[in-house]
Structures are given as C-alpha cells and as structure tokens.
Amino acid sequence: MSEKMEQYRIHQEPYYRSTGDEVALYEAAYSVRMPMMLKGPTGCGKTRFVEYMAWKLGRPLITVACNEDMTASDLVGRFLLDAQGTRWQDGPLTLAARHGAICYLDEVVEARQDTTVVIHPLTDNRRMLPLEKKGELVHAHPDFQLVISYNPGYQSLMKDLKQSTKQRFGALDFNYPEHVTETEIVAHETGVNGDVAGKLVSIAERARNLKGHGLDEGISTRMLVYAGSLIAKGVEPLAACRVALVRPITDDPDMRDALDAAVTTYF
Numbered sequence: 001m002s003e004k005m006e007q008y009r010i011h012q013e014p015y016y017r018s019t020g021d022e023v024a025l026y027e028a029a030y031s032v033r034m035p036m037m038l039k040g041p042t043g044c045g046k047t048r049f050v051e052y053m054a055w056k057l058g059r060p061l062i063t064v065a066c067n068e069d070m071t072a073s074d075l076v077g078r079f080l081l082d083a084q085g086t087r088w089q090d091g092p093l094t095l096a097a098r099h100g101a102i103c104y105l106d107e108v109v110e111a112r113q114d115t116t117v118v119i120h121p122l123t124d125n126r127r128m129l130p131l132e133k134k135g136e137l138v139h140a141h142p143d144f145q146l147v148i149s150y151n152p153g154y155q156s157l158m159k160d161l162k163q164s165t166k167q168r169f170g171a172l173d174f175n176y177p178e179h180v181t182e183t184e185i186v187a188h189e190t191g192v193n194g195d196v197a198g199k200l201v202s203i204a205e206r207a208r209n210l211k212g213h214g215l216d217e218g219i220s221t222r223m224l225v226y227a228g229s230l231i232a233k234g235v236e237p238l239a240a241c242r243v244a245l246v247r248p249i250t251d252d253p254d255m256r257d258a259l260d261a262a263v264t265t266y267f
C-alpha cells in the first residue's frame, strides 16, 4: 500500500451497531465487487456504516461530498500548473480506482448528470476509467469498489439519478434504528445513561410521526447524539433538546411549540 493511501486507512474499528443483515449483504456485494447504493434519511448511519465496512474489509476509504458545482475533473483529476510545468493530479475517484480503495460518493444526486456519467465505465464489467485529458485508460485495481449514498426523500424529479446510473448498483435501504437499538447507539455515542437515551429516542419517534404533517424530516439519530452530548456535558435536558432537536428542524412557531411540549412530557 502506497504512502498516499495510508491517510485513507481506517485503523480503529468504528462503532457501528448493525440493524439487520446489512453487514453480511455488503460483504457479499464486495466479494463480487458490486457497486453499492445506500439509501436513507439524513443522519441515520450511512456514513458510519461505510466507515465500518471499509475497516472490516481492510480497504482504504476515499469519501467525496458531491454538490452541483462538482465537475467530472473534480472526480477524475486535472493538470496542474507548477514551477516545473504541468503535472497531472489524480482526482479522488482515480486515486481509489488505481490503488484499490473504496470510493464513497456522498449525496451523489447533488452532482449534475454529466458529472455522474464518469462513473459508468467503472461500474459495469469494464471496470475502467478513461482519463480523456491525459490520454490514459485506468484499469480499476481488483479491490476497488464504488459506493454512493442518497436520501430518496429530497429529490425533485429534476434531481433524480438516471436509470442507467441506478441500474449499475445494488442498493441497501437504511432507516432510523428501532427503539432499543437506537437507545443503545445514543448511550454509546454520548455517555448518557440508558434512561436518558431512551427518552431522547421517544421524542424523536414522536417527531418522526409528524413527517409529512408539517415536518419535512424527522429528528435523526445524529440529532439525538448531539442532544445526548450536550446533556452529558451538563446542559439541562430541556435546553439541550430545544437546541439540538427542535430548533434545527422547524421555523414554524406552532410546530416548535408542539415539539417543545413533546420534550416536556419526557424531561
């Protein structure tokens, strides 16, 4: 493994609490180098899962946060000008393909479709990446795998993935864990006791029931971890919940009051 890749290695086991058979399914998918797509709401554990799988499979992990300004060159690479002249610099996708890393494209629908198509030759049986500007054809390392994530709720019709992109991937659905599991995660991540963690999860469950009824998205596991961390630091639970759970997800005064009321039934 080259020095360049060392920074992408995950040396310590990330804490990941599985919620079903996703670990075994991912291992099977990796064994046949199937590109994978992780679908699910924000803050439900997708990134943590990829970190855990990269560690378990012993592969370096290269993550790219996608956005609509991203170009194909941002993924593939470009010529840079320096004192010695021009020098090619591999982009994250090329780096991963060359060295056998797992490449994780986070929120891939945010990228424009003309950017997304550069992954096509890497995600079918060709497993190669043409660097057109450089005139090189990179054959993917046997250990290379591509993973993408997206939140199916957020897309407009304009911002969906093309079928020709989607159909290159196997997909795993993620969601907030069930009560006992999520309580365990919140307690583990923050240090609050099981009783407090369980109350936080119950508040989130109430808010999740309001999704589509005045809330665009429920309270995520990530937000519960924030709230728990504040409480563990000594912040009074009511204040912690207002700051970390309620205020971020709504601007509507009635919804805010309803959620604050839900908080006071537990704390």
Ligand SMILES: Nc1ncnc2c1ncn2[C@@H]1O[C@H](COP(=O)(O)OP(=O)(O)OP(=O)(O)O)[C@@H](O)[C@H]1O
Binding pocket: 015, 016, 017, 018, 019, 040, 041, 042, 043, 044, 045, 046, 047, 048, 049, 106, 151, 177, 185, 189, 221, 222, 225
């Ligand atoms: N199954 C789990 N095991 C351990 N920790 C979890 C799990 N699910 C969620 N978490 C906790 O929730 C936090 C948020 O999860 P993560 O960052 O993986 O969300 P995500 O699905 O990638 O969200 P986004 O779509 O916004 O990127 C993690 O940092 C971790 O503390």
Ligand SMILES: [Mg+2]
Binding pocket: 046, 047, 048, 106
């Ligand atoms: Mg993420």
